[in-house]
Amino acid sequence: MPLKPSNSIPDIVIGRLPLYLRALTHLRQEGRDVTSSHELGEKLGISSAQIRKDLSHFGGFGKQGTGYQIDFLIDRLRKVMQVNQEWRVAVVGAGHLGSAISRYRGFRDRGFRIAWVFDADPAKIGTKIDDFIVQDVANMQDIIRSNKVQIAMIAVPAEQAQQVANLLVEAGVRAILNYAPININVPPHVMVQYIDPVVHLQHMTYYLLSDE
Amino acid sequence: MPLKPSNSIPDIVIGRLPLYLRALTHLRQEGRDVTSSHELGEKLGISSAQIRKDLSHFGGFGKQGTGYQIDFLIDRLRKVMQVNQEWRVAVVGAGHLGSAISRYRGFRDRGFRIAWVFDADPAKIGTKIDDFIVQDVANMQDIIRSNKVQIAMIAVPAEQAQQVANLLVEAGVRAILNYAPININVPPHVMVQYIDPVVHLQHMTYYLLSDE
DNA sequence: TCCCGATTGTGACTTTTTCCACTATTCTAC
DNA sequence: GTAGAATAGTGGAAAAAGTCACAATCGGGA
Numbered sequence: 001m002p003l004k005p006s007n008s009i010p011d012i013v014i015g016r017l018p019l020y021l022r023a024l025t026h027l028r029q030e031g032r033d034v035t036s037s038h039e040l041g042e043k044l045g046i047s048s049a050q051i052r053k054d055l056s057h058f059g060g061f062g063k064q065g066t067g068y069q070i071d072f073l074i075d076r077l078r079k080v081m082q083v084n085q086e087w088r089v090a091v092v093g094a095g096h097l098g099s100a101i102s103r104y105r106g107f108r109d110r111g112f113r114i115a116w117v118f119d120a121d122p123a124k125i126g127t128k129i130d131d132f133i134v135q136d137v138a139n140m141q142d143i144i145r146s147n148k149v150q151i152a153m154i155a156v157p158a159e160q161a162q163q164v165a166n167l168l169v170e171a172g173v174r175a176i177l178n179y180a181p182i183n184i185n186v187p188p189h190v191m192v193q194y195i196d197p198v199v200h201l202q203h204m205t206y207y208l209l210s211d212e
Numbered sequence: 213m214p215l216k217p218s219n220s221i222p223d224i225v226i227g228r229l230p231l232y233l234r235a236l237t238h239l240r241q242e243g244r245d246v247t248s249s250h251e252l253g254e255k256l257g258i259s260s261a262q263i264r265k266d267l268s269h270f271g272g273f274g275k276q277g278t279g280y281q282i283d284f285l286i287d288r289l290r291k292v293m294q295v296n297q298e299w300r301v302a303v304v305g306a307g308h309l310g311s312a313i314s315r316y317r318g319f320r321d322r323g324f325r326i327a328w329v330f331d332a333d334p335a336k337i338g339t340k341i342d343d344f345i346v347q348d349v350a351n352m353q354d355i356i357r358s359n360k361v362q363i364a365m366i367a368v369p370a371e372q373a374q375q376v377a378n379l380l381v382e383a384g385v386r387a388i389l390n391y392a393p394i395n396i397n398v399p400p401h402v403m404v405q406y407i408d409p410v411v412h413l414q415h416m417t418y419y420l421l422s423d424e
Numbered sequence: 425t426c427c428c429g430a431t432t433g434t435g436a437c438t439t440t441t442t443c444c445a446c447t448a449t450t451c452t453a454c
Numbered sequence: 455g456t457a458g459a460a461t462a463g464t465g466g467a468a469a470a471a472g473t474c475a476c477a478a479t480c481g482g483g484a
Contacts (some may be wrong), residue, residue, distance in 0.1 A: 012471075018414035022284060022393060026370075036431065037399065043395055048431090049473055056418060056433055064432040066482030080419045089413070100312035101409070108391055110410045111417065131392055151413065152418055156236075175416040177409055182233060183255055191419060193412040197313070197389055198322045198403040201301070202230035204325065204387040205294045225442075248461065260461090261443055268463055276462040277450030 013054045014081075019044055020051065020165075021077045022110075025064040028070050036067035083111030090144060090173075092154035092164050094119035094127075097179055101155055102129045112151070120160075137167075139191045144171040151175045177208060225266045227384045231256055232263065233289045240282050248279035278398050295323030302356060302385075305367035306331035306339075310390055312342045313367055324363070328355060330370075334399075349379075356383040363387045370394040377404075 008047070013203050025134055027035055037048040037055075044051075046103050049209050054063050055073075062068040078084040089112050091102050102117050118137045125136045135143065152173045154161050161180035168176060178184055181196045228323050245281065249260040251269075255261075267273050267285075270292050274280040290296040301324050303314050314329050329341055332349045337344050354363070364385045368374050373392035380388060381402050390396055393408045395412055 008469075014418045015415050017418070018408075018411040019395075020409070021414065022411070023395060026394060027474065032364070036473080038431080042348045045395075047473070049434095050471090052432060054432080060433065062432050064478065065430050067431065074481095080418065081414045081421050082420065083414050085265055085422060087413070087417060087420075096315045100308040107410060107413075108415070112410065112413055115259040151416070152408070174420055175413070177412050177416075181255075182237060182238060183231075192250070192414045193416060195407055195409060195412065196230075196234070197365070197407060198231040198319060198324065199234070199322055199388070200389050200407065201299070201319075202233065202293045203227050204363070204389075204403045204405060205299060206226045206292065208294065208299075208386055210297060211295050222440075250461080259443065261445095261464095262441090265442085265464080273462070274462050275450065276448065277460055279461065360461060 009057050009064070013057060016046070016050075016054055017077055017081055018047075021074060021081070021083075024074050024077070025071055025110075026140040028074065032187070034067050034069055034098040035070055037062070037091045040068075078111070081096065081111075085111070087112050087151050088114045088149060089113065089167075090118065090140070090149050090152040091155060092118045092137065092152060092168070093179075094121070094129065095155065098155035099129050101153060101179075115147075116140075116149070137164075141167055144168070144173060149173060151177075152183075153177045153179065155179045162166070216364060218236055221269050225269060228258070228262075229289055229293055231258075231267070233286060233293070233295075236282050236286050236289070240286065245280050245282055249274070252280075252318045267302055290323070293323075299324050299363050300327035300359065301325065302328045302330065302361050302379070302380075303350070304349065304352070304364060305391075306333070306336045306341065307365060307367065309342050310367035311348060312351040313365060313391075314344070328352075328358075330363070347357075349376075353379055353383040356380065360422070361385060365389045365391065366396075367391045 013075040013200055020040065023040055037051040037186060039046050041048040041051050058076065061076055071165050074119045089175070091098050091114055098117060099121070102114050107114060113142050116135055117132055118135050119125060120137045124134050127134050144201050147148045150173060152168045154176060158180045161178060161182050162184050165176060165186060169186050174190055176190065177188065177195065178192055184192060186192055213262060230253065234246070237253055248423045249263040252339060253260040253263050271286065271287050273288055303310050303326055306329050310331070311328060314326050319326060328347055329344055329359045330349045331337060332346050336346050364380045365390060366373050366375055370392045373394050374396050377396040377398060378386060381398050386402055388398065388402065388404045389408050390404055391406065393410060396404060398404055
């Protein structure tokens with residue numbers, strides 16, 4: 001559901017880069033300076049050859065015999081994924097989930113800043129979530145347009161997700177992270193990714209032994 | 213990170229089944245009785261051949277010329293994924309995210325029931341989240357053991373995720389959904405899946421045009 | 425200086441996944 | 455009853471993804 005076809009690097013490779021970046025950041029936090037494809041692979045459950053091949057798409061980041069300089073590799077991956085800048089993100093939906101997302105501190109140092117939270121419920125509009133004030137969804141398109149917001153997260157009930165997506169797309173959003181458990185239709189130039197815990201759970205229950 | 217190797221059906225196929233089930237449920241909610249691989253594929257952005265082949269792993273669920281009886285297919289998929297029963301799930305972490313998860317109504321009719329919420333913070337232990345009371349994580353292993361809990365969600369800070377996972381595994385949990393943005397190590401008989409919004413966002417920013 | 429162990433980057437190969445296209449079947453309309 | 459349109463199921467081809475294994479290179483130590 002993401003992807004531009006034009007580019008030569010497989011999307012599945014792009015999808016692993018954030019995992020590499022995350023693992024590298026943890027290694028650095030532990031004070032490490034250098035790592036190897038083998039070590040990284042162990043941490044991630046991915047073969048070392050895979051990691052080397054993935055990284056080689058973007059140039060030779062490592063040194064034979066030594067491995068990868070962590071700081072250097074982090075820097076390069078950030079640039080490749082364009083998270084060496086801060087993307088401002090809009091959140092639609094200020095319910096339990098939307099609030100939790102908006103309060104989450106973990107976006108900031110990984111390239112994203114929640115900058116707006118929208119809701120349609122008059123009882124929620126104007127209330128504060130941490131720093132920001134919940135905005136009326138009626139003003140959403142204006143705000144998105146004037147701020148050139150490219151990324152939004154949908155945290156509304158499934159019934160409203162498509163409608164919200166339509167508004168976002170019309171206002172110029174190019175990337176949507178949809179927490180609502182429903183597939184949404186968007187034009188080809190817009191990317192959508194989904195977060196649905198039940199999908200993961202059901203995937204796992206297939207393999208579980210039901211002992212009841 | 214899921215998977216038993218023994219089985220003959222590819223894990224990637226298993227991973228799509230929840231998506232099929234979700235789309236079928238929506239179709240039924242719209243009052244539809246029958247659908248086709250083509251329609252399903254359109255909704256999901258998957259080729260119709262893919263869907264037919266995936267489903268054919270589990271038997272002939274459709275009828276040539278007609279398509280798939282939605283109720284029947286839902287029933288079969290539920291059985292295949294073992295979500296025709298209700299799995300009781302433990303949530304570890306009663307912060308903003310853990311609370312939002314615990315309050316979410318969407319698990320129930322898809323095969324899962326949040327049954328316990330644990331936290332280590334004395335200020336949170338004993339407080340109510342909807343119906344249930346936040347339990348002391350010190351009692352977690354006992355509760356998991358005596359109730360034979362097989363599934364847990366981790367919603368604690370990254371630093372504590374591995375430690376929590378260790379406790380869960382030791383107590384007999386077989387499937388973990390980890391919301392903490394860190395890879396955790398578990399024995400091979402335990403499945404782990406991850407939810408990290410930043411991973412999805414970074415995946416998408418690779419393709420965005422940074423106009424700043 | 426030279427050797428040895430470690431590790432990358434990569435071409436070739438293998439495995440997995442997806443797609444194609446065809447047959448068989450079903451339903452509807454006439 | 456028959457023709458025609460629609461659609462599942464499927465074997466095999468094609469494409470994609472992953473793995474292997476080796477040459478090249480690096481750093482450290484004798």
